[in-house]
Amino acid sequence: MSSAKTSLALLAFALAASTTGCATAPKPSAKSDSERALAAAMKPATAEERAAANRADPLTRANFWGKENLKAPEDLTVSLEFARSLREIGSQERALDILSRALIVHPDSPEALMLLGRIQMASGDIANAGRAFHRATEVDPERAEAWAALGTTFDQQGQHGLAQTSYMHALQFEPSRTTTLTNYGLSLLLTGDLAGAEAKLRQAAANPDAGARVTENLALALGLQGKFDEMKTVSGAAAPKQVVEQNAALLRDLIKPARSWDALADAPAPSTVAALSAPAETPAAAPTTTVEDSAANPEQPRTLRLRN
Template sequence: MSSAKTSLALLAFALAASTAACASSGKNDPNLAAMKAMEEALKPASAEERAAANRADPLTRANFWGKENAKDPEDLTTALEFARSLREIGSHDRAIDVLSRTMIVHPTSADLLMLLGRIHMSKGDPESINAGGMAFYRAAEAEPGRAEAWAALGTAYDRLERHSMAQAAYAKALEIEPRRTTTLTNYGLSLLLTGDLAGAEQKLRLAAANADAGSRVTENLALVLGLQGRFDEMKKVSGTAAPSQIVEQNVALLQGLIKPARSWDSLAEPAVTVKMVEAAPSIDPPVAAPAGQVEDSADGDAPKRTLRLRN
């Protein structure tokens, strides 16, 4: 073998030995092992693991999504899942905190704003309802074609007793989805609260004609008919969703309430209650918006309202 070939062979051997030594020493390097462990810990869970977690109980889900969110606090998907699971176990303030921090990175995410609005609304106090309306308003700004956001905004306005603004928001939502049952129902009840019985009847009839209309829509329509003194129609509509005995009791109660002979004090008794249920989103910020404008409210869970006669 020539000296040149011998030199090349020795160099190749030396490089191979060096590489093997490095690999051998790397296996025992505590820093490298720690880095690998950290990479593994920060690795997002697989789709299968996430699906399995979502089938678990609420507390397990909250713990799982809390760990996923900690791996990457800026990730929108994990923040939404974590906030939903926190809401489910009643940890509303923590959920609001998670979403508020994530919103710094995703300020125009309508999904995030809708969920934030719903969580605020579920707390029920005026300040929280106003905050929920602001979130719904921002969601409608971010996605103007999202009927759910306009409808939810209308719900927030109604709960703040700004009914004309609520009705403007519902009208905006119906421009996008004309037959949306929850929006038609809430619009009808908002009109009822402002004394427009004919308008309320019209919206509730449209809602009741939809395939997904439940008994609450029928009850509300029957109530509006009864408040107009149309008791035979009230019985006919109510009879499709309630036992005849209950229908007769409600008719008798309503007849007594609207008799001219009743005293003002009797009429002022709380015979009718309003229950806010989850509906869809709506238009302008609640506190800051000038008169005559509307505000906004989110995600698959928005509030519906039901008016019922009390027995």
């Protein structure tokens, strides 16, 4: 074969190869665009975006953290924020589901355990709330709020001795925590330890963040011991004089030693005695005598309540 024919054959082969390559090559621009869009969609929000979302209304906040949870379902911070926002809009069951999933991946997270217990407590599931709080004390033994919350679940179930032991543990780590002192005092009141209740409630009332309810609880503890003058002094700062006098008179009648059943049945309804309730713990078992907060709402009965 002549050199001219050889050159033509080689040129034809080269052209054929290059044409085949061009026909099968992918379109790089379309693929890269879709990849960039997917990467952008799955990119976590910035710290500034998260902060802005937490300043928004509850529904917007829940939607935002729901999207973040889809991007990173195993991120503990995202799961906690999503569960809190769901709880705020009243979606308790969904919040429990998110926390349950988070605890599979992060079984030793005291924050997740505490939030789980609070949601269960609010839903009336006291036994499981107690288990969550107890587990939180195991993974973080110096967490005062976990011990205090555990105490409220024991009080709710009538196990006041265990509740008081839990409060003592909590006070080892936060000796002046107002809610713990108040709940401890109310628990002692439920078991008839009026002097012990007075001591704890005095400590709570001395704190700068103690509200009117703390002083009302102290006043009631004093009144139940017959310390009516001191009760009036303590209660006078938070209630009108007439209400204070009525409360004192009612308690004086209630604690008289020789009261027949008929006399008690004929006694006026306790419509003016200040409510027993701690400022921030969950409800405990109510005492046999229901009392009311007439200063706030004379029509609404209130019972002793411990809050978390």
